Structure formats: structure tokens, C-alpha cells
Amino acid sequence: xxxxxxxxxxxxxxxxxxxxxxxxxxxxxxxxxxxxxxxxxxxxxxxxxxxxxxxxxxxxxxxxxxxxxxxxxxxxxxxxxxxxxxxxxxxxxxxxxxxxxxxxxxxxxxxxxxxxxxxxxxxxxxxxxxxxxxxxxxxxxxxxxxxxxxxxxxxxxxxxxxxxxxxxxxxxxxxxxxxxxxxxxxxxxxxxxxxxxxxxxxxxxxx
Amino acid sequence: xxxxxxxxxxxxxxxxxxxxxxxxxxxxxxxxxxxxxxxxxxxxxxxxxxxxxxxxxxxxxxxxxxxxxxxxxxxxxxxxxxxxxxxxxxxxxxxxxxxxxxxxxxxxxxxxxxxxxxxxxxxxxxxxxxxxxxxxxxxxxxxxxxxxxxxxxxxxxxxxxxxxxxxxxxxxxxxxxxxxxxxxxxxxxxxxxxxxxxxxxxxxxxx
Numbered sequence: 001x002x003x004x005x006x007x008x009x010x011x012x013x014x015x016x017x018x019x020x021x022x023x024x025x026x027x028x029x030x031x032x033x034x035x036x037x038x039x040x041x042x043x044x045x046x047x048x049x050x051x052x053x054x055x056x057x058x059x060x061x062x063x064x065x066x067x068x069x070x071x072x073x074x075x076x077x078x079x080x081x082x083x084x085x086x087x088x089x090x091x092x093x094x095x096x097x098x099x100x101x102x103x104x105x106x107x108x109x110x111x112x113x114x115x116x117x118x119x120x121x122x123x124x125x126x127x128x129x130x131x132x133x134x135x136x137x138x139x140x141x142x143x144x145x146x147x148x149x150x151x152x153x154x155x156x157x158x159x160x161x162x163x164x165x166x167x168x169x170x171x172x173x174x175x176x177x178x179x180x181x182x183x184x185x186x187x188x189x190x191x192x193x194x195x196x197x198x199x200x201x202x203x204x205x206x207x
Numbered sequence: 208x209x210x211x212x213x214x215x216x217x218x219x220x221x222x223x224x225x226x227x228x229x230x231x232x233x234x235x236x237x238x239x240x241x242x243x244x245x246x247x248x249x250x251x252x253x254x255x256x257x258x259x260x261x262x263x264x265x266x267x268x269x270x271x272x273x274x275x276x277x278x279x280x281x282x283x284x285x286x287x288x289x290x291x292x293x294x295x296x297x298x299x300x301x302x303x304x305x306x307x308x309x310x311x312x313x314x315x316x317x318x319x320x321x322x323x324x325x326x327x328x329x330x331x332x333x334x335x336x337x338x339x340x341x342x343x344x345x346x347x348x349x350x351x352x353x354x355x356x357x358x359x360x361x362x363x364x365x366x367x368x369x370x371x372x373x374x375x376x377x378x379x380x381x382x383x384x385x386x387x388x389x390x391x392x393x394x395x396x397x398x399x400x401x402x403x404x405x406x407x408x409x410x411x412x413x414x
Contacts, residue, residue, distance in 0.1 A: 028335070029289065029293060031285075031288075040277070040278065041278045041281070043281045043285075044281070044285045045284065045285045045288050045289075046288070047254070047284040047285070047287065047288045048280075048281040048282075048283075048284035048285045048288070051273075051280065051281075051284050052277065052280070052281055055277070055280070056277075066258075070247070070259065070262070070263075071247065071248045073255075073258065073259070073262070074248070074250040074251070074255040074258075074259055075255075076255075077252065077254040077255035077258050078238075078250075078251045078252045078254070078255045080254065081238075081252050081253070081254045081255070082236065082252075084292075085291075085292045085296075086236060089292075089296065128235070
């Protein structure tokens with residue numbers, strides 16, 4: 001997303017489920033992301049990070065990812081909130097914990113009941129986003145915005161884990177194909193977790 | 208909070224747990240608050256509402272509730288996120304559902320196991336905020352900000368429900384006493400739910 005603002009980041013992988021003391025002393029609730037800059041206090045959490053980046057780089061360097069139109073800006077925040085705190089809490093965090101967290105901590109096999117519940121929740125969320133994206137170019141309307149990057153990040157995670165059923169989410173698939181092709185997004189598709197390979201078509205632009 | 212921005216709102220009570228069709232057609236996930244303005248699309252959810260109000264009224268009419276200092280602004284967003292999506296999801300929504308939602312829907316007695324878990328979570332959150340407020344005037348630092356209003360709103364709800372143990376949260380109590388005395392906050396203390404009276408000292412400024 002920073003690339004869209006004309007800047008870049010060095011990424012460092014953190015496993016919040018390990019609750020490592022150094023990390024917890026910076027982010028007491030093990031919240032990600034954390035932005036670190038030399039000589040400045042760490043910026044903790046998605047809202048602080050997004051607002052920091054937006055304030056630092058927009059509108060001086062780029063137009064930014066919050067639409068100027070008030071109704072579209074409201075849709076951006078409503079759907080960003082939906083992705084981070086509903087899709088995230090009802091779907092993504094369960095699948096990450098069961099498939100990655102438990103494996104990294106050597107803490108047993110995924111709980112199939114939890115996986116099943118998370119997948120059922122995912123279906124409901126995809127019905128909603130497919131309905132939204134069936135009538136709009138981007139999640140918030142006619143302009144690309146922060147909520148597109150939030151949704152694409154979660155779709156990418158779910159796709160990596162092999163949990164996306166693209167055949168039943170055509171409008172979402174078209175949206176994600178456009179996001180995947182953006183310069184900001186393509187390098188991320190090369191990232192790999194050492195503990196688990198991605199699903200077959202994860203980094204294919206044509207999937 | 209709007210009073211701090213030099214404006215005001217007419218409040219209308221909604222019971223999101225009733226999932227009434229008119230309300231759901233505006234807020235498909237039954238998220239509150241919803242800002243309605245004649246001739247404009249509804250603004251749905253806390254992030255959309257806060258950003259809308261901040262953009263509309265600040266800095267033209269008031270300084271606003273997002274500190275200019277980047278580190279303090281980051282703390283504002285980090286703690287706002289904490290209150291809305293951690294304290295809210297782990298404590299307040301369970302207590303509201305068990306004590307108010309179930310009663311309004313005539314759906315049985317509160318589940319004592321859920322109440323006990325929510326209270327245990329509340330203790331952990333209060334330890335954290337008491338630690339924060341032991342070394343700062345306001346949650347984000349030396350300036351009052353959005354995160355103070357978010358925390359005060361949750362403390363007020365928890366206090367109304369009789370779930371605040373002020374004796375064990377001295378710094379939080381001092382903070383809340385200051386918030387209660389503000390012109391923006393005092394009228395709210397007169398509001399009552401028809402279904403349940405507030406705890407004994409709910410509207411006392413000296414509690």
C-alpha cells in the first residue's frame with residue numbers, strides 16, 4: 001500500500017501468536033502492523049498506521065487513498081472497519097491461528113470445528129462483498145481507496161491458505177485480479193511463509 | 208463528542224439486537240452509530256462517523272480531537288482501536304447483550320458464565336488503562352483526544368450497567384470524573400434506558 005503513496009517499507013515477519021517479550025513490549029496486545037522509524041516512537045495497529053501514512057504522504061506527494069467525496073470516504077471507512085474487525089475477527093484470524101499459529105507453536109492439529117465455522121463465516125462475507133463489487137468498480141465506489149487494500153490483503157491471506165472458492169465469487173475475483181496486477185501488490189505475491197507453501201494459483205495473475 | 212466540535216446531534220435510540228429491517232437496510236451489519244443528515248447518504252460505523260465529523264468541523268471551527276503531534280496522534284488511534292474493538296468486543300458487547308439485549312427481546316435470563324467471563328476481561332482492561340492513566344493526563348498523552356471520548360463512552364455504559372469497580376481503578380476513576388464534568392458529557396448522564404435503571408452513582412459527578 002505504501003507504494004501507492006510513493007514510498008516503500010522494509011518488511012519484517014512477526015508471529016504475534018508467539019507473544020515474544022520484545023514484540024509485546026512494543027505492542028502490548030500483540031496487534032499488527034507496527035511501523036518503526038529511526039528515532040521515532042513505534043506506530044502500533046492498523047488505524048494508527050493508516051492515519052500516519054495518510055497524514056505524512058497525502059496530499060503532498062499523492063492524492064491519497066481516502067476519497068475527497070464525503071459519501072465515498074464514509075464507505076471507505078465503513079468497509080475498512082468491516083474488513084479489519086469483522087472479516088478479520090470472524091474469519092481470517094481463526095484460519096491463521098489454526099493453520100499457521102498452531103503449527104509454528106507445535107501446538108497440535110487444526111480444530112476442524114473451528115475451520116468449518118470460519119469457512120461458513122467466510123461464505124457470508126463473500127456473498128456481501130460480491131454483491132457490493134457487482135455494482136461498483138472499487139469497494140467504496142468509483143475510486144480506489146484504503147478499503148480496497150484492506151480487502152485485497154485479507155483475500156490474499158485467505159487465498160494463500162487455500163480457503164478461497166473463487167468459482168462462487170466472480171465479482172470479488174475480478175476485483176482481486178485487478179488488485180493483484182498493481183505495482184504495489186505484485187511483489188507481495190512472491191513472499192512465502194517458511195512453514196507452509198501457498199495454494200496452487202496464489203501468485204498467478206490469471207487464476 | 209459533537210459538542211466538543213461546536214455542533215450538536217439529535218439522538219435516536221436504536222436496539223441493534225432487534226435487527227429491525229429498516230435499520231438493517233441502512234446498516235447491514237447492525238453497526239452503530241449511524242449519522243443521518245437530510246439529503247445525504249447515511250454515515251455508518253464509528254470510523255466513518257469520527258472521520259466525517261473531524262473532516263467537517265476541524266480545523267475550521269475547532270482544533271479537533273486528533274492531536275497534531277504524530278506520536279500522540281498514533282496513540283489516539285491505537286487506543287481508540289483498543290477501546291472500540293478490544294474492550295468493546297471482549298467486554299461491553301457481552302454485558303449489553305446479556306443485561307439489555309436479552310431483556311428487550313424477552314429472551315431469558317443473563318448467562319452467568321458469560322457475565323463472569325466479561326467481568327474477568329474487564330479487570331484486565333482496567334489494569335491496562337489504569338496503568339496508562341497513572342502516568343498521563345489523557346489516554347493519548349498531554350492532550351485530550353478521540354480516544355478519551357471512546358473510553359469514557361464505554362466506562363459510562365459499564366457504569367450504567369453496574370459493572371465498574373471504581374475502588375480498584377483510581378486513575379481511571381479520576382479520568383472519568385474529569386470527562387463527566389465536561390459540558391459535552393453532562394447531558395448524556397441524564398439519559399435513561401426505559402428497560403433498566405442505571406447503577407446508584409451513575410450520574411453523580413462525585414462518585
